[in-house]
Amino acid sequence: xxxxPPISTTLSRRRLLQGTAGAAGxxxxxxxxxxxxxAKDLTVGFIYVGPKDxxxxxxxxxEAAAMLKKMPGIKIVEEEKVPETDDVSKTMESMIKLDGxxxxxxxxxxxxxxxxxxxxxxYKDIQFRHCGGLWQKDKHPMNTGSYFGYxxxxxxxxxxxxxxxxxxxxxxxxAAKPIPQVLINVNSFALGARSVDPTITTSVxxxxxxxxxxxxxxATNSLIGQGIDVVTCHVDGPKVIMETAxxxxxxxxxxHADQSKLAPKGYLTGAEWNWITVYxxxxxxxxxxxxxxNFTRGGLAEGFVKMSAFGxxxxxxxxxxxxxxxxxxxxGGYSVFKGPLKDNKGNVVVPAGKAYPETAIExxxxxYLVEGVVGSTS
Amino acid sequence: xEAIGTVLLAMLAGSLRVSTPxxxxxxxxxxxxxxxxxxxxxxxxxxxxxxxxxxTSYETGxxxxxVAAAAxxxxxxxxxxxAICSLARVNDVAMGIAIMLAGTGIAFFLGKPYVQPSATLxxxxxxxxxxxxxxxxxxxxxxxxxxxxxxxxxxxHWCFNATRVGLRVRIVGDSQDAALALGLPxxxxxxxxxxxxxxxxxxxxxxxxxxxxxxxxxxxxxGQGLMAVALVxxxxxxxxxxxxxxxxxxxxGALGPSLQTVGITWGYYLFYAAPYIFxxxxxxxxxxxxxxxxxMPGQLSIGR
Numbered sequence: 001x002x003x004x005p006p007i008s009t010t011l012s013r014r015r016l017l018q019g020t021a022g023a024a025g026x027x028x029x030x031x032x033x034x035x036x037x038x039a040k041d042l043t044v045g046f047i048y049v050g051p052k053d054x055x056x057x058x059x060x061x062x063e064a065a066a067m068l069k070k071m072p073g074i075k076i077v078e079e080e081k082v083p084e085t086d087d088v089s090k091t092m093e094s095m096i097k098l099d100g101x102x103x104x105x106x107x108x109x110x111x112x113x114x115x116x117x118x119x120x121x122x123y124k125d126i127q128f129r130h131c132g133g134l135w136q137k138d139k140h141p142m143n144t145g146s147y148f149g150y151x152x153x154x155x156x157x158x159x160x161x162x163x164x165x166x167x168x169x170x171x172x173x174x175a176a177k178p179i180p181q182v183l184i185n186v187n188s189f190a191l192g193a194r195s196v197d198p199t200i201t202t203s204v205x206x207x208x209x210x211x212x213x214x215x216x217x218x219a220t221n222s223l224i225g226q227g228i229d230v231v232t233c234h235v236d237g238p239k240v241i242m243e244t245a246x247x248x249x250x251x252x253x254x255x256h257a258d259q260s261k262l263a264p265k266g267y268l269t270g271a272e273w274n275w276i277t278v279y280x281x282x283x284x285x286x287x288x289x290x291x292x293x294n295f296t297r298g299g300l301a302e303g304f305v306k307m308s309a310f311g312x313x314x315x316x317x318x319x320x321x322x323x324x325x326x327x328x329x330x331x332g333g334y335s336v337f338k339g340p341l342k343d344n345k346g347n348v349v350v351p352a353g354k355a356y357p358e359t360a361i362e363x364x365x366x367x368y369l370v371e372g373v374v375g376s377t378s
Numbered sequence: 379x380e381a382i383g384t385v386l387l388a389m390l391a392g393s394l395r396v397s398t399p400x401x402x403x404x405x406x407x408x409x410x411x412x413x414x415x416x417x418x419x420x421x422x423x424x425x426x427x428x429x430x431x432x433x434t435s436y437e438t439g440x441x442x443x444x445v446a447a448a449a450x451x452x453x454x455x456x457x458x459x460x461a462i463c464s465l466a467r468v469n470d471v472a473m474g475i476a477i478m479l480a481g482t483g484i485a486f487f488l489g490k491p492y493v494q495p496s497a498t499l500x501x502x503x504x505x506x507x508x509x510x511x512x513x514x515x516x517x518x519x520x521x522x523x524x525x526x527x528x529x530x531x532x533x534x535h536w537c538f539n540a541t542r543v544g545l546r547v548r549i550v551g552d553s554q555d556a557a558l559a560l561g562l563p564x565x566x567x568x569x570x571x572x573x574x575x576x577x578x579x580x581x582x583x584x585x586x587x588x589x590x591x592x593x594x595x596x597x598x599x600x601g602q603g604l605m606a607v608a609l610v611x612x613x614x615x616x617x618x619x620x621x622x623x624x625x626x627x628x629x630x631g632a633l634g635p636s637l638q639t640v641g642i643t644w645g646y647y648l649f650y651a652a653p654y655i656f657x658x659x660x661x662x663x664x665x666x667x668x669x670x671x672x673x674m675p676g677q678l679s680i681g682r
């Protein structure tokens with residue numbers, strides 16, 4: 001038997017009193033309706049694993065967040081360089097409690113389990129949407145969800161551009177780790193190039209880490225030493241690779257964000273995320289009071305990804321070819337992985353008569369490199 | 379045969395490209411440890427030096443001003459370490475870790491606005507002008523800082539063996555009692571050795587951001603400063619050996635990517651681990667029969 005009420009009641013009562021006083025204060029001061037409305041703004045939290053200006057993955061998200069900031073009725077809170085540890089739980093909790101965020105976007109793969117799931121169980125009124133493909137309907141709570149884009153088609157278009165630029169018929173790909181998303185990109189790049197000229201080979205180097213600038217520079221130099229004259233990549237921050245390629249006088253295709261400023265001479269085009277499409281959808285739903293979707297996917301046709309503007313080094317024929325194939329893709333249902341397709345060890349990976357569009361479940365377990373790729377996944 | 383040539387050339391180029399930061403940090407650490415103190419903070423100095431050099435080069439347009447600024451930044455951070463370690467009962471290993479975290483933290487904080495812009499970089503000296511082969515020419519394009527590092531190693535070696543200053547540093551590092559008996563200023567010597575050692579490490583950082591890979595971002599060092607501290611043990615506190623050790627580390631680091639380009643694609647994680655395996659093997663071979671720490675200054679806190 002306690003005479004004092006439980007703490008939570010005291011807190012909520014105090015908060016209630018504060019709220020009432022605040023409202024009275026607002027009314028007393030005769031604030032404009034716009035300022036009063038600001039109190040009801042939707043607060044959205046963005047969490048990034050790396051720096052916001054990495055010319056890469058995190059910048060792609062931060063650019064979309066910056067666009068949202070300009071829209072009325074939204075308050076954006078951001079935190080960068082949050083490790084995939086309990087730190088992200090603390091960040092989420094402080095965004096919810098201190099900033100009043102009701103919609104959170106933890107953008108890095110490792111935030112999902114267990115950190116985001118725990119927070120979602122604790123704060124059931126808050127909506128969590130995670131960038132990646134991890135949400136499953138029967139396993140995860142309904143106030144969570146995931147969104148992701150199919151960027152392989154853009155790497156296919158990169159490959160077409162690369163094929164028009166290469167003189168040595170050797171192009172290169174610097175990849176972080178041999179996981180399905182990365183392998184789809186490597187394969188799409190190689191298939192794009194081979195759709196123009198089947199004699200082109202794509203050399204792939206795995207650095208083993210998402211961000212390792214010295215090793216990435218070393219990989220670029222090694223590729224150039226082998227006569228490769230177009231390079232693209234799938235690492236978190238492509239800055240060093242683009243700059244090294246430009247310095248050594250070869251061509252480059254971007255990834256994640258627009259890197260044309262880093263390689264004004266050699267940049268052909270690039271595969272970029274276009275997250276603003278996804279975020280605008282979520283926010284429109286939240287503002288309209290509609291339930292947010294839990295599972296969101298899209299590619300080039302849906303505007304989830306986009307291509308960089310053509311660089312000066314890409315020939316007229318190359319531009320025409322990329323534009324034409326892009327128009328085909330925009331119609332929807334386009335397949336890059338078409339049978340008969342062999343891997344680089346000679347095994348058939350897509351049987352004749354079959355075609356896997358970007359949404360195909362078969363691609364989510366992609367563990368091979370297609371014919372024409374020099375390299376191995378282990 | 380051609381493939382072997384390519385890999386060897388890539389390793390030569392890699393050792394010339396990648397070794398310089400190792401060389402500068404290990405020389406700086408060598409100087410500090412010769413005076414009887416350890417400075418694990420050189421990883422932080424390396425990162426801070428890289429950031430300061432890049433920022434200065436961007437603001438002034440002169441990469442050499444950047445190199446000088448990096449040396450000054452190293453001098454200050456090393457001086458801080460030296461000064462605090464002069465106080466009674468301060469553990470230099472723990473303090474070094476604090477300096478390492480402080481250095482990287484300051485660099486990340488102040489370096490934020492410089493991740494995006496492109497600064498003026500140092501240009502290599504084309505020693506490969508005699509060859510028509512673009513690969514050879516590129517491999518032999520040597521950064522002036524590398525030559526400066528070699529010169530610094532020779533100068534340090536000469537200094538330790540033939541000059542009054544060098545011998546005094548060694549006495550302070552080898553035997554505190556002897557130094558006291560001779561009336562040498564122990565704390566001042568160690569303070570100066572730590573500050574100057576970190577200035578060298580700062581120049582190593584300038585190489586990272588202004589030559590290779592030649593851009594500033596937060597993952598730039600990825601532990602090279604710490605590896606260089608280990609290199610000092612590997613090279614037995616001898617500045618000339620630091621050159622060989624750094625070159626070997628650079629070459630071993632280039633092995634992984636170059637093998638993948640010539641089509642040897644299995645086990646790349648293993649090849650990336652080559653420098654570490656190599657160090658282990660050398661340490662095991664040379665550590666037999668109580669010779670393990672030959673050459674170690676007697677006053678180092680890890681040896682006492």
